[in-house]
Amino acid sequence: MAFETVVGKRGAWSYSPAVGVGPLRFGMTVSDVVEAAASLGRTKVSGCAREHAIFSPTWKVEVHGSPPAVTAYVSQAVGLFCVAVDAVRGPQVAYDGLLLVGRDLSALESDAIAYAEAAGGHLRYTPEGYAGPDDPGVIMRCQQVGQFVRSRPLFMVTRDGAHTEWDSMPSEEHRLNGQATA
Numbered sequence: 001m002a003f004e005t006v007v008g009k010r011g012a013w014s015y016s017p018a019v020g021v022g023p024l025r026f027g028m029t030v031s032d033v034v035e036a037a038a039s040l041g042r043t044k045v046s047g048c049a050r051e052h053a054i055f056s057p058t059w060k061v062e063v064h065g066s067p068p069a070v071t072a073y074v075s076q077a078v079g080l081f082c083v084a085v086d087a088v089r090g091p092q093v094a095y096d097g098l099l100l101v102g103r104d105l106s107a108l109e110s111d112a113i114a115y116a117e118a119a120g121g122h123l124r125y126t127p128e129g130y131a132g133p134d135d136p137g138v139i140m141r142c143q144q145v146g147q148f149v150r151s152r153p154l155f156m157v158t159r160d161g162a163h164t165e166w167d168s169m170p171s172e173e174h175r176l177n178g179q180a181t182a
Contacts, residue, residue, distance in 0.1 A: 027079040054161035077160035087150035
């Protein structure tokens, strides 16, 4: 299977379904996330708009600086439930060898199809039509990078009051940089 070359010096993080990604474990508190992210760069903690009364208060922990660049979402009720990896500055994360971060979406789809065929498995499409691994804990999103659109995966577990990871997606991830991520 052919993969795109990752440009720049990205770190590499591992992903374990329902456990976590990189040094971040699902269920961590805000202070645990800040402590785990301290070695990665500056962190900024802010509250998220509470657009749905069903969800408990949620905080966003942004890790800035030189790679990696991630955004972690922490719910008061369940702790860390979502890690979004920036398409440009984020660490590279693979799913069983399938690189997920910063990819051209059509190349990622082709590789996901080849992976599913070789593994005798399936792939999953988001409601917007983005392909990715058949894992409910991985939601593929897009991020505008200049004139290109690149993959921005979310690694998730369900949060309070939601039935699926898709239902749990933070509203901020529907609008990256003030624009809909489609």
